[in-house]
Amino acid sequence: MNNEYNLSAKEISQQYITMLTDWLPSNSSIAIAVQDTYIYFHSGHQSIHLEVGQQVQSGSIAEKVLNTKRRTDAILDNSLFDTPYYGIGYPIYLQGVPAALVVVLPSTFTIQKVDPYQFLTGKQDEDWNPVAIEKISHIESLQKKTWFYVEGEQFKTSITLKELQMRLPSSFIRIHRSYIVNIHFIKKMSRDLTSNFIVTLKDGSELPVSQSYTNNLRSALEF
Incomplete structure (x- = not known):
């Protein structure tokens, strides 16, 4: 031009x-x-x-x-x-x-302008299970599929992490390109050997926090 x-x-x-x-x-x-x-x-x-x-x-x-x-x-x-x-x-x-x-x-x-999700319907084996949103500990994107976790059980949903982040209640925080976590299930935050944050859930699961989402976590939990 x-x-x-x-x-x-x-x-x-x-x-x-x-x-x-x-x-x-x-x-x-x-x-x-x-x-x-x-x-x-x-x-x-x-x-x-x-x-x-x-x-x-x-x-x-x-x-x-x-x-x-x-x-x-x-x-x-x-x-x-x-x-x-x-x-x-x-x-x-x-x-x-x-x-x-x-x-x-x-x-x-x-x-x-959009009401937050009250529940998610996830597939487990051949069944579809509606789950109250507050029972979900975290959500993961893995191999181009989205999974959410409830008391150690894994459910698959067709909703992407990007879409979920726009419709989840404020208690859900994006901490990584692959993870959204419910802050009510966080036990502690700590640093790994490379000084990046790790979130440990109450069930012992450990989730990485990427640098681009560190401010999200700090702002939500005020630390």
Whole structure:
């Protein structure tokens, strides 16, 4: 893309931003991608990792919008963000060229509009078992499947960890890309030989805490 195109695209992009900021929460982020590159980015999140000129990632909302020319929404994991966010992508045109406008809303905005889960239904052998959410000690993503644990028993659910994090009560904390834990089942927190935190549950299970989620745990448990 030449400089003249870039200048015009920025001017048009700014018009979209001006309109969107009238109704978006102040901590929302907005990105515009043309072809395979982000040409505009406004961040409302301190934890967002995206820059003008960055390539559109495979599987992202922007890529899906550019490929399908349709509105797309999804819960975003921490590939670009430290914590999950809700994103909506819209197909637009800049000087006749297909583009994607992506609005990223903070997870708290989505949670306020969706009731938290009261129970999860898990599969064990050939049976499906509804389980009250407060009985679940932790949830794990393993081999592209999601499992939750109740008194040592393992149940499988079709709901992903990303989706669960947006709909679980505040007593559930994401501590790792693969784990969500119910703080009511935590016995203690300690450090391993590499100074990373380990969460020990009341049943003796030990779960790692990744560095990107350490602040989540510290904030929730105030230590």
